[in-house]
Amino acid sequence: MSGLEDLYREIILDHYKNPRNQGELPTPPAVVEQGHNPLCGDEVFVYIEMDGDTIADIKIGGQGCSISRSSASMMSTAVKGKNSEEVHELIHRFKAMMSVEEERPGHEGEADLKEFGELAALQGVVKFPVRIKCATLAWNTLNQALERVQQAG
Amino acid sequence: MDSLSATEIDQMDRVGNRTVAEIRKDFPIYRRAQDSAFVFLDSGASSQKPTAVLDAMDTYYSTTHANVHRGVYAIAERATELYENARVTLGRFIGAPKPAREIVFTKNATEAINLAAYSLARNLLRSESVVVLTEMEHHANLVPWMILKEQIGFEIRYIPFDADGFLDLSHLDEILDGSSIVAATMASNVFGTLTPIKELAEAAHSKGAIFLADGAQYVPHYKIDVKELGIDLLAMTGHKMLGPTGIGALWGREELLKKMPPFMGGGDMIEDVRLDGFTPNEVPYKFEAGTPPIAEAIGLAEAVRYLEAIGMDEIRLHEESLLDYALKTIGENFGDSVVVYGPTDATKKGGVVSFTMEGVHPHDLSQILDQSGVCVRAGHHCAKPVMKRLGVGATARASFYIYNDKSDVDSLVEALAKAQAFFA
Numbered sequence: 001m002s003g004l005e006d007l008y009r010e011i012i013l014d015h016y017k018n019p020r021n022q023g024e025l026p027t028p029p030a031v032v033e034q035g036h037n038p039l040c041g042d043e044v045f046v047y048i049e050m051d052g053d054t055i056a057d058i059k060i061g062g063q064g065c066s067i068s069r070s071s072a073s074m075m076s077t078a079v080k081g082k083n084s085e086e087v088h089e090l091i092h093r094f095k096a097m098m099s100v101e102e103e104r105p106g107h108e109g110e111a112d113l114k115e116f117g118e119l120a121a122l123q124g125v126v127k128f129p130v131r132i133k134c135a136t137l138a139w140n141t142l143n144q145a146l147e148r149v150q151q152a153g
Numbered sequence: 154m155d156s157l158s159a160t161e162i163d164q165m166d167r168v169g170n171r172t173v174a175e176i177r178k179d180f181p182i183y184r185r186a187q188d189s190a191f192v193f194l195d196s197g198a199s200s201q202k203p204t205a206v207l208d209a210m211d212t213y214y215s216t217t218h219a220n221v222h223r224g225v226y227a228i229a230e231r232a233t234e235l236y237e238n239a240r241v242t243l244g245r246f247i248g249a250p251k252p253a254r255e256i257v258f259t260k261n262a263t264e265a266i267n268l269a270a271y272s273l274a275r276n277l278l279r280s281e282s283v284v285v286l287t288e289m290e291h292h293a294n295l296v297p298w299m300i301l302k303e304q305i306g307f308e309i310r311y312i313p314f315d316a317d318g319f320l321d322l323s324h325l326d327e328i329l330d331g332s333s334i335v336a337a338t339m340a341s342n343v344f345g346t347l348t349p350i351k352e353l354a355e356a357a358h359s360k361g362a363i364f365l366a367d368g369a370q371y372v373p374h375y376k377i378d379v380k381e382l383g384i385d386l387l388a389m390t391g392h393k394m395l396g397p398t399g400i401g402a403l404w405g406r407e408e409l410l411k412k413m414p415p416f417m418g419g420g421d422m423i424e425d426v427r428l429d430g431f432t433p434n435e436v437p438y439k440f441e442a443g444t445p446p447i448a449e450a451i452g453l454a455e456a457v458r459y460l461e462a463i464g465m466d467e468i469r470l471h472e473e474s475l476l477d478y479a480l481k482t483i484g485e486n487f488g489d490s491v492v493v494y495g496p497t498d499a500t501k502k503g504g505v506v507s508f509t510m511e512g513v514h515p516h517d518l519s520q521i522l523d524q525s526g527v528c529v530r531a532g533h534h535c536a537k538p539v540m541k542r543l544g545v546g547a548t549a550r551a552s553f554y555i556y557n558d559k560s561d562v563d564s565l566v567e568a569l570a571k572a573q574a575f576f577a
């Protein structure tokens with residue numbers, strides 16, 4: 001099943017089967033945001049608890065396909081302990097990686113992907129356009145959660 | 154399965170007096186797909202089109218296209234004649250007593266339901282009114298009523314369904330009490346289960362309510378007689394019954410249609426327009442505002458002729474045999490690791506199998522099946538309340554039609570095994 005290996009990298013399947021940071025956080029003090037993929041009915045809950053400007057804890061709830069769950073799982077490990085500016089930067093870069101070639105800003109080269117660590121495994125998703133929304137669902141939801149924190153603060 | 158008889162296999166590979174192999178020759182998509190596997194199991198979402206349908210539309214455009222009901226010249230008259238004949242062909246197909254006056258062409262079933270809902274609401278629905286739907290409706294028969302409810306403020310009640318996907322009629326009398334409109338699907342697009350339409354229509358009428366049936370999943374697969382069923386309105390969609398996209402219809406009893414106000418306004422739907430008002434045209438034209446989908450109506454009529462030539466009873470028999478085989482083979486091969494939603498008795502449902510595989514999300518499943526050329530639908534099937542009841546976000550759904558045969562079911566099962574191994 002060639003082609004599929006691009007989409008379903010080992011690391012993706014690992015995060016799908018053993019999702020990190022799964023669960024809930026009490027709100028408040030945490031903030032929760034819900035995201036939907038209207039196409040397939042996937043839903044994600046992103047709980048974040050801030051310590052000042054830093055994401056002190058994050059939990060992921062909901063249900064979805066391997067791409068959306070593993071993306072959420074990897075995201076949770078990538079953003080934990082980062083401040084909002086770093087997280088926004090990561091969200092921006094992740095979404096750039098997920099956008100189709102023509103829209104991708106020129107400077108997002110190989111070097112950037114290396115710094116991405118595990119997240120780079122999701123780059124194969126771009127070849128399956130209907131799945132891009134699965135991969136970005138948690139990230140958009142995290143963005144909304146951060147907006148909510150800002151509004152409250 | 155070890156005990157398939159020759160007759161059983163034959164029923165899967167034949168529809169009436171034609172083999173599936175022959176039928177596939179009528180569908181150009183099977184020719185294009187020849188070099189790679191093409192196992193199309195998503196007719197529940199939209200069916201493929203036979204050459205006859207494409208040719209009918211093509212011939213119309215290349216020989217007689219002109220606007221209908223307007224020009225006084227030969228090709229315009231021919232276009233009008235073809236369009237009006239299409240109306241009669243579709244009307245007769247569903248047993249309409251007055252096909253020329255009772256079929257309103259729309260864009261699809263969704264528009265047919267919206268037309269019925271908005272038009273009925275104007276004269277019938279007040280804040281104290283009650284509209285009854287079922288819990289297994291497609292969004293097309295939920296959301297229009299919800300939008301109207303926001304405006305008017307009536308009550309929506311739901312007939313529930315049981316664990317097998319059958320409507321639970323034990324409290325029907327109470328639920329229908331005081332209702333003015335009852336609207337229900339004829340076949341669930343998730344479970345494939347059939348609803349007792351005749352009984353529902355009778356119960357609705359006993360309360361003085363109007364009964365609307367959503368035939369989107371039923372009309373393509375079964376013989377139907379609207380008079381015999383005793384319904385008032387029927388929504389249909391062309392693209393699921395071998396016809397083109399962009400065409401559907403609302404059938405309504407003539408007396409009822411006459412009483413219903415227009416839904417959309419514009420050209421063709423009027424008899425007279427003055428600056429101080431308008432007089433609507435007669436039925437069915439008063440519901441068809443603007444230039445209609447002429448070629449699509451002609452294509453749909455050709456699809457109806459194609460279906461009639463094969464025979465609706467034969468189509469049902471064929472689908473039932475595939476369904477029976479699919480349910481048994483999936484059960485035997487996957488046991489509890491694949492959950493099938495709805496009854497496992499093929500005689501009780503349409504040619505639809507909704508299922509989930511343990512540990513594999515439907516979205517991933519359908520992606521992996523696609524590698525084997527197997528096309529199934531994955532998602533919530535525009536029935537999110539049903540998904541919620543089942544406690545799943547989505548299911549995978551395989552659905553059958555006249556161009557499917559035993560080998561398609563075998564390919565599905567093989568591909569499912571690959572998917573299971575991939576995620577194991």
Ligand SMILES: Cc1ncc(COP(=O)(O)O)c(C=O)c1O
Nearest residue numbers: 261262263291293342369370390
């Ligand atoms: C039961 C049911 N009703 C209505 C519809 C809507 O059909 P259309 O999208 O052609 O309007 C569908 C299509 O999926 C359906 O399955």
